Amino acid sequence: MQETHAEQTTEELEAAAEELRRASAELAEASEAADLAADRATEALNTLDTLAHSSGVSEFVYLAAAFALACFVGYYVVWSVTPALHTPLMSVTNAVSSVVIVGALIAVGADVAQSPAGGLSRTLGVIAVALASVNIVGGFMVTSRMLSMYKKKAG
Template structure:
């Protein structure tokens, strides 16, 4: 046998091994594809079940909104009480700005023509209460801010 013929036989054997490896990989890929299809079908079934549970009497939106409100209260409490005294005046200014945005929203709620809706009267009264509380917050904030700024002024005399 010549050296060239030996090289051709080795190459042929390598090609046969490569073809066998490709067939095995193709079979594994087909099996993985079937498993992925089965998992996708299960996931779609679970999503359908969750969707039907959500619309069939799960927790109401009010519970979610109350939970968000409670979390916001805790976060706000810890943020405000961890502020250093040097930052109280800028924080008060930001609080006044937020309260002014609340007043704008509350005035819109008070002036909206929603008497035909079931919660029309309730929405209007909640808007009035929001205007009153935000007004107290704004004016009190300005008083506290002015008092704090007065502490930094030099005393005459």
């Protein structure tokens, strides 16, 4: 009986190791795709920067175009990840959201009250802090639930 249980455990470990190898390969592919997308975005931003400075485009149009490019790159990077890797990547976004909170806090505390955009900057900063906080809490909840699935059950 113990040999059968040991064989089952060995088979389960081998299957888990194979699944881990497969997930690792998929993660490597997704990482390469993200690197390629980042390189393309950098090239596009450099081209945009050159065009903006040479043609006299307003700063708003330049920043709006950079934001639009970032949205497209983010969309394609996220949707190129296989579904099996979304939960582990969700926990990684906690670090990204913490960077967003730092930027949002800077926007909230920026001393731009005398400028026309001062109130808008503060309002958008508060909204960004609230949304990033929800993302961080949700990410930790998902990560905690995912890790609890791998714990041995008592009894």
